[in-house]
Amino acid sequence: MGKGFFISKTVGVVGIVLGVGAVSTIIALSVVYSQEKAKNLEVSPTKPPTTTTTSTGAPATTEPSNEQWHKYRLPDTLLPESYEVTLWPRLEKDATSGLYIFTGGSEVTFRCVKETDLILIHSNKLNFTKGANGHLATLTGLDGSSPPAITQSWLEVRTQFLVVKLDGNLKADQRYVLHTQFTGELADDLGGFYRSVYMEDGVEKVVATTQMQPTDARKAFPCFDEPAMKAIFNITLIHPRDRVALSNMEEIAAKNITIDGIEVTETKFAPTPRMSTYLLAFIVSDYTSIGMMAGDVQIRIFARRKAIAAGQGEYALNVTGPILKYFERYYSAPYPLKKSDQIALPDFNAGAMENWGLITYRETALLYDPAFSSNANKERIATIIGHELAHMWFGNLVTLKWWNDLWLNEGFASYVEYLGADDAEPSWGVKDLIVLGDVHRVFAVDALASSHPLSSKEEEIQRPEQISELFDAISYSKGASVLRMLSSFLTEEVFVQGLSTYLNTFAYNNTVYTDLWDHLQAAVEKTGSTNKLPPNSRVHDVMNRWVLQMGFPVVSIDATTGSLSQQHFLLDPDSVVDRPSEFNYEWFVPITWQKSGTQGTAFWLLDKTATNNDLKVTGDQWVLANLNVTGFYRVKYDDANYAKLLNQLTIDHTVIPVINRAQLIDDAFNLARAKHVLTTLALDMTKYLKAETEYMPWESALDNLDFFYLMFDRSEIYGLLQAYIKGQVEPLFNYYQTMTEMWTKVPDGHTDQYNQVNALRMACSTGISACTQLVQTWYKAWMANPANNPIHPNLRSTVYCSAIAAGGVQEWDHGWKMFQSATIATEADKLRSSLACASQPWLLNRYLEYTLNATLIRKQDATSTIVYIANNVVGQPLAWDFMRANWAYIFNEYGGGSFSFSNLINGVTKRFSTEFELQQLQQFKKDNAHVGFGSGTLAVEQSIERTQANIKWLKENKDNVEKWLKQFSP
Numbered sequence: 002m003g004k005g006f007f008i009s010k011t012v013g014v015v016g017i018v019l020g021v022g023a024v025s026t027i028i029a030l031s032v033v034y035s036q037e038k039a040k041n042l043e044v045s046p047t048k049p050p051t052t053t054t055t056s057t058g059a060p061a062t063t064e065p066s067n068e069q070w071h072k073y074r075l076p077d078t079l080l081p082e083s084y085e086v087t088l089w090p091r092l093e094k095d096a097t098s099g100l101y102i103f104t105g106g107s108e109v110t111f112r113c114v115k116e117t118d119l120i121l122i123h124s125n126k127l128n129f130t131k132g133a134n135g136h137l138a139t140l141t142g143l144d145g146s147s148p149p150a151i152t153q154s155w156l157e158v159r160t161q162f163l164v165v166k167l168d169g170n171l172k173a174d175q176r177y178v179l180h181t182q183f184t185g186e187l188a189d190d191l192g193g194f195y196r197s198v199y200m201e202d203g204v205e206k207v208v209a210t211t212q213m214q215p216t217d218a219r220k221a222f223p224c225f226d227e228p229a230m231k232a233i234f235n236i237t238l239i240h241p242r243d244r245v246a247l248s249n250m251e252e253i254a255a256k257n258i259t260i261d262g263i264e265v266t267e268t269k270f271a272p273t274p275r276m277s278t279y280l281l282a283f284i285v286s287d288y289t290s291i292g293m294m295a296g297d298v299q300i301r302i303f304a305r306r307k308a309i310a311a312g313q314g315e316y317a318l319n320v321t322g323p324i325l326k327y328f329e330r331y332y333s334a335p336y337p338l339k340k341s342d343q344i345a346l347p348d349f350n351a352g353a354m355e356n357w358g359l360i361t362y363r364e365t366a367l368l369y370d371p372a373f374s375s376n377a378n379k380e381r382i383a384t385i386i387g388h389e390l391a392h393m394w395f396g397n398l399v400t401l402k403w404w405n406d407l408w409l410n411e412g413f414a415s416y417v418e419y420l421g422a423d424d425a426e427p428s429w430g431v432k433d434l435i436v437l438g439d440v441h442r443v444f445a446v447d448a449l450a451s452s453h454p455l456s457s458k459e460e461e462i463q464r465p466e467q468i469s470e471l472f473d474a475i476s477y478s479k480g481a482s483v484l485r486m487l488s489s490f491l492t493e494e495v496f497v498q499g500l501s502t503y504l505n506t507f508a509y510n511n512t513v514y515t516d517l518w519d520h521l522q523a524a525v526e527k528t529g530s531t532n533k534l535p536p537n538s539r540v541h542d543v544m545n546r547w548v549l550q551m552g553f554p555v556v557s558i559d560a561t562t563g564s565l566s567q568q569h570f571l572l573d574p575d576s577v578v579d580r581p582s583e584f585n586y587e588w589f590v591p592i593t594w595q596k597s598g599t600q601g602t603a604f605w606l607l608d609k610t611a612t613n614n615d616l617k618v619t620g621d622q623w624v625l626a627n628l629n630v631t632g633f634y635r636v637k638y639d640d641a642n643y644a645k646l647l648n649q650l651t652i653d654h655t656v657i658p659v660i661n662r663a664q665l666i667d668d669a670f671n672l673a674r675a676k677h678v679l680t681t682l683a684l685d686m687t688k689y690l691k692a693e694t695e696y697m698p699w700e701s702a703l704d705n706l707d708f709f710y711l712m713f714d715r716s717e718i719y720g721l722l723q724a725y726i727k728g729q730v731e732p733l734f735n736y737y738q739t740m741t742e743m744w745t746k747v748p749d750g751h752t753d754q755y756n757q758v759n760a761l762r763m764a765c766s767t768g769i770s771a772c773t774q775l776v777q778t779w780y781k782a783w784m785a786n787p788a789n790n791p792i793h794p795n796l797r798s799t800v801y802c803s804a805i806a807a808g809g810v811q812e813w814d815h816g817w818k819m820f821q822s823a824t825i826a827t828e829a830d831k832l833r834s835s836l837a838c839a840s841q842p843w844l845l846n847r848y849l850e851y852t853l854n855a856t857l858i859r860k861q862d863a864t865s866t867i868v869y870i871a872n873n874v875v876g877q878p879l880a881w882d883f884m885r886a887n888w889a890y891i892f893n894e895y896g897g898g899s900f901s902f903s904n905l906i907n908g909v910t911k912r913f914s915t916e917f918e919l920q921q922l923q924q925f926k927k928d929n930a931h932v933g934f935g936s937g938t939l940a941v942e943q944s945i946e947r948t949q950a951n952i953k954w955l956k957e958n959k960d961n962v963e964k965w966l967k968q969f970s971p
């Protein structure tokens with residue numbers, strides 16, 4: 002799945018507050034699904050299942066016991082071979098039930114591998130129609146065998162099984178077919194087979210679509226819903242004659258038929274290859290498409306008619322072919338299917354989903370319109386397409402056996418998405434941006450004592466909500482970071498060779514993560530590259546230390562003696578690590594380095610301490626380590642080396658590679674938080690920014706200063722901080738003013754365009770009057786002529802936000818009107834975030850009320866909108882009051898699917914830094930204990946921990962920061 006709750010740095014900018022804060026980047030991805038409800042059921046296991054009306058002979062008790070059906074995993078008795086599934090989604094409300102529903106029938110052919118008198122097959126929220134035998138299913142034998150009779154059949158709600166008991170054993174090596182007929186709700190819950198709704202020409206249109214990963218295929222039809230239960234799927238969809246039906250494979254037959262007097266079309270799709278259930282997709286819509294051939298592969302982009310007519314699918318169509326071809330070369334394996342459809346959905350929970358042959362996206366992640374979309378939107382589209390296409394092989398063709406290895410699947414795609422995007426857009430330099438987008442982001446999370454290792458034990462991941470919890474920053478971003486490190490020290494050439502044999506060996510099958518290490522090790526040996534690894538070590542030995550223990554090291558280098566050491570890096574030095582590690586929190590660390598611009602020979606730090614005399618410096622020489630941050634570690638230097646590096650930054654910062662300039666800043670700020678260095682050293686690192694024009698160092702500094710803003714924007718230090726930043730950013734603002742000829746031109750470079758946004762954002766938020774005037778003039782011109790927006794798409798988030806912050810109800814209402822009439826989701830998103838920048842409390846309160854009205858703010862956007870409001874210093878207390886007042890309602894109404902409680906709780910409380918706020922938070926926890934916090938349970942704990950840490954940090958740093966700012970503010 003693509004990253005979920007994705008706030009693109011330049012898109013999600015809000016108000017005076019910058020980007021996403023360091024510790025607050027605990028970006029649990031918004032994959033909540035319906036596990037909240039499942040969990041609720043679990044706390045009251047005695048509650049009778051709601052399906053008693055359709056169960057026949059269910060055991061009297063549903064108390065958890067040792068029975069197979071009370072366990073979450075499938076037994077090892079049966080293996081599916083193929084399914085014949087017919088589904089008929091109704092795009093209009095069912096007259097009798099008042100629900101949107103779908104009906105279906107399924108026949109699954111399975112082989113018995115161990116004798117058993119029990120059939121367990123996943124099923125969730127489906128109502129079954131009894132067969133002629135009076136049971137929820139019927140069974141037939143293949144190959145001339147006659148099956149035992151069904152004696153009992155019922156649904157286990159908690160473990161999500163259809164249970165079928167037989168009066169005799171199924172025989173090993175015999176094949177059987179289980180037939181079922183069922184009805185399900187086509188709910189707007191974003192999971193399983195669900196409905197998405199949009200308006201077109203005043204008419205409401207319903208799309209029936211799917212999101213199966215991880216465990217919701219069982220909500221669409223009964224299936225062996227585990228990734229290793231690969232099978233062939235023959236899918237048939239029944240749909241209105243004027244709608245298109247899509248599935249993973251190409252259509253092979255369509256015929257017009259009449260069922261119960263209803264005229265419909267029956268569309269059949271080619272049988273799939275052997276694949277996992279979580280990758281299935283079925284969609285019925287009124288969409289159109291554009292397409293082209295990339296070699297033998299048909300590529301199509303589907304979207305709302307108006308979006309396609311406006312050309313919004315063109316960009317995606319144009320990059321897909323090249324990226325697909327790139328991955329074919331990269332993997333040395335042809336694309337496994339005949340077609341590759343990609344479709345943009347108005348309601349979609351994650352960013353995108355890699356269904357084999359039919360990838361689903363949020364509209365913002367696929368549709369591009371140069372009149373509305375920024376370069377950040379464009380980059381997101383290219384990278385997310387890269388991510389999903391990468392999965393077509395890695396994940397889909399070869400699939401991890403169980404969800405505990407999810408990190409390898411998602412980490413891999415999150416790494417190579419940059420390679421794919423880079424191939425499509427080579428001028429962007431997008432590969433460097435992984436350092437900001439993934440490495441820095443996850444450093445913040447993985448430095449907490451409450452982090453977790455990449456790899457989980459299979460037996461620890463059982464329940465659907467445990468699976469969902471794995472879709473987090475660790476799996477995606479740390480996974481990507483350590484694979485990039487691996488590829489870097491092995492060299493890309495060796496890495497892709499191992500990858501290719503891995504994919505070709507395990508095609509259409511399942512693996513565990515060590516299978517990849519085996520193939521990489523074989524590639525190392527075959528290419529004579531053992532010198533890329535530590536002496537007498539295998540790939541496994543190095544990677545175990547990064548995969549099996551949480552966290553990462555800070556490497557301390559003393560350049561006066563050449564000694565170095567490593568230590569588990571913890572953001573809060575007082576935090577207690579109670580998770581044991583067989584490697585004692587030591588790592589095999591690849592050290593790359595240079596001395597005053599001259600590259601040295603890379604080596605391994607294998608122990609807690611070591612000495613390398615090459616690192617010793619004399620005179621003005623300085624040492625810099627972890628070049629381009631290819632290693633997943635932070636670096637700390639001795640004071641003298643820091644002084645020389647600072648001096649180098651002041652005299653000529655370009656001698657230090659741009660990624661490392663960003664890194665020096667990020668390391669210094671985080672080392673200061675962890676009390677390895679003084680906070681004033683971190684601030685010292687920002688002094689040279691007066692002369693810096695590159696995006697990465699600026700972005701890194703602003704990300705880190707965000708924490709200072711959060712801590713100080715309600716205190717007397719705010720004025721000093723603003724004055725200092727204003728002085729630093731003024732030259733950058735002037736630089737862009739000149740480069741763009743008074744803001745009439747767009748900078749050429751991709752990252753220059755990003756940094757232009759930073760310049761404008763910071764200049765306006767620190768009150769540089771040329772900036773505020775500029776944005777207000779633009780916005781006023783737009784208000785006067787709404788059909789003609791003079792603001793360049795790259796700058797819209799920032800300009801809207803600044804203008805709405807400085808304006809009143811008229812500016813806000815204009816923004817709201819434009820939001821409601823936006824014809825492309827990216828424009829709507831920019832407005833939605835900017836509307837949170839208002840400075841009048843009543844406007845923000847009104848906006849908060851809108852978030853719980855799905856006709857005003859889509860459910861998928863509710864959490865992020867509340868968090869946007871909380872990012873605004875004026876909105877923060879309002880959002881907190883709102884969340885507290887409405888908790889029970891939010892929890893019950895938005896419990897399933899779309900609502901990310903952990904983002905909400907972390908987002909609303911990240912500014913907390915007083916004893917009073919801590920008390921309020923603890924009270925909130927107490928008051929709502931009976932309601933629960935669902936997927937936000939951990940976030941409540943993290944918020945309390947973070948508030949305590951903030952209180953401590955303020956106590957220790959306030960005076961020093963004030964003194965420093967007084968000295969260096971103009």
Ligand SMILES: *[C@@H]1O[C@H](CO)[C@@H](O)[C@H](O)[C@H]1NC(C)=O
Pocket residue numbers: 083084085108109110233234235272
């Ligand atoms: C699915 O289609 C394939 C190929 O046509 C066929 O071999 C298989 O038996 C079908 N499966 C079922 C359950 O009908």
Ligand SMILES: *[C@@H]1O[C@H](CO)[C@@H](O)[C@H](O)[C@H]1NC(C)=O
Pocket residue numbers: 051052054098100102127128184185186
């Ligand atoms: C399934 O059955 C339950 C219990 O009778 C009912 O409340 C629900 O509406 C049914 N769902 C559908 C989609 O028919």
Ligand SMILES: *[C@@H]1O[C@H](CO)[C@@H](O)[C@H](O)[C@H]1NC(C)=O
Pocket residue numbers: 242255256257266
């Ligand atoms: C089904 O009917 C529709 C119009 O009612 C027509 O456009 C379509 O071509 C027909 N399809 C087939 C397969 O006959």
Ligand SMILES: [Zn+2]
Pocket residue numbers: 002003004355388392410411414
């Ligand atoms: Zn993914």
